[in-house]
Structures are given as C-alpha cells and as structure tokens.
Amino acid sequence: MPPVDRNAPRRAGSSESSWSLMEFLRDFPDDAACLDWLWHTRYALDGEHALCPKCEQERPFRKYVMVNRNTSWTCTACGHHMHPTAGTIFHKSSTSLHLWFDAMYLMVSTRCGISAKQLERELGVTYKTAWRMFHLIRNELMTQDDDDEPLSGDVEMDEMFMGGKPRAADRAAWVKTGNARSAARKWADKTKTPVFGMVQRGGKVSAYVVPSTQGPTLGRHVEARVLPKSTIYTDEAPTYVGIARRGRYDHKRIHHAERVYVEGNVHTNTIEGFWSLVKRGIGGTHHAVSAKFLQGYLNEYVWRYNRRDDERAMFWSLLLRAAATVS
C-alpha cells in the first residue's frame, strides 16, 4: 500500500459523503475562483469569448481588477464592462463570494441544517449577515415550483401544525374554565401554523405553509403537484374524500382514530417521517421559527430531502440555480 499523502487528503471510499470539505476547497480555494466559475458558467464557456450586449455579437473579453479590487470583464472591442454577479443574489453584497459559496456548502452538507448563529461563527460574519444569507438562499434558490417534476404512483399526504407549546400559566387557566380541550384547540388554531405536505414513496416531497387545512386550499396544491390516477394515501380526515374525487385519484385511508397505523401498504409513514425530520431539525437547530419565515425553512428541508442521495449534486444544483436566478 502506498504511503498516505497527508498534503492531499482523499475521501475514504466507504465515507458516506460524496462531497467533502477538501473537495469543495480544492474547487473553490478563494474568491477569484468563485468569480471565475460564475463568469464561465453565466457568460463565457471558454472563459474568454462572451456575447457583448453592446456590440450585440460575440467578442473576446479581458479580465480587469479595478482599483477598489472589484473584478469585471471588459469587451475588447467597445470597452463594455460585465460583472459575473449581476442580477444574482450575490450582486452588490459586501460579503465575499467565497463566504457565500461556503454557506451553501455548509447548508447542503449538514443533515439537519445549521443555524444562522452557527454560520456567524463558521464564517466570522455578523449574525445579521448570516441570517440574511440563509434567508436569500432558502427563498430565492430553494423555492418549490409547481412545474417541478410531478408526483405520481403512490403518494402520501398529510397536514401538521408547527408552533410552540402553550405556557403553563395558560394551561392552568384553561383547566379553571372547565373546558380545557376546547380552549387548547382554540389556542392551537390561533398560534400554530398549518403545513401541508405530499410525498411520492421512494421519490420527492413537497411542503407548503397553508392558510387553512380546508379542502379547497389543500386541493389546489394536490392538483398542481399530483398526476391524475395516482393512488393517494391519507388519514381519515373528510377533506381528502372530495380532493380524491375531484382529482380522479385512487384513495386509500388509514384509520388513525381507531389506532390503526399500517394496513398492508396503506399508511402515511413516509410523510410522517419527513415531518419528524422537519420538527427535529427546526426544534434542535433553529429552536423556534415564526410563521412568516417557516416556508423558507420548509424549502430547505424539502431541497435536501429531494436530493438526499447525493451531496455533490445538491451543492452543484444549488450553485447552478444561483447562476441562473436573475432577480
């Protein structure tokens, strides 16, 4: 066996990771490498020739590092400047591009996500900057679109409620009213945020913050994402009967109220597994998330779940989205 080269660490063949920190740093050692990547990806495949919007034809470009150390590429025919970050989430950010790429790497390489507080420590940026970076990545790059590949075959769906626990003082007050259960339900309706999710068994998941768990609201999401003639698996909530009929779905229901959780292949364990991943992740990593920002966090968990077998693909698809998303 050849001696190990400690200056060129290699990922162990048996490592679960398909994309290690060393590999990330090798491809993106500094800010210039990140900027070059954007330039190549967005404008100039060969790094030199790009379509000049002013000349309206392909021209050779030259790279210039300006006095303020900003880099731009300049058309050698007309002098027009092009910035590889123009229109992307990185544009006009005073945060180094390398740190942006680093944040994306950290986001996809952790199973449960990392908090803005942790990112602040990892990157040496302010908490406000860390929070803003994550916010933009979640809401601009990880969005779920109705035109993503539709779900089909066996599709489980379920709703859940996110939010904290009632305070002890509130609970005590409810008991005094003599109808603690209805008070607790009212409290939950008012404070908790409903979330609706669908997952194709062995496939992808979608999850959305919804204003209510009424039929028309959920039905719109189902019809936008699930192909007709699919089989849908739900609990006994009456809402789903109408949804199944309208969407011409084969409908299998599990009777949780009778304490039945699995009957042959009739169950909702896959979507419930996803919910527990989200709840554990948000509870353990981010502690509490307000309703206003919940969709962004859901996007992040959905993004990772849907690419769960390949961190390398996860990172690159995020980067390519960043290069393609022009606001």
Ligand SMILES: [Zn+2]
């Ligand atoms: Zn030009």
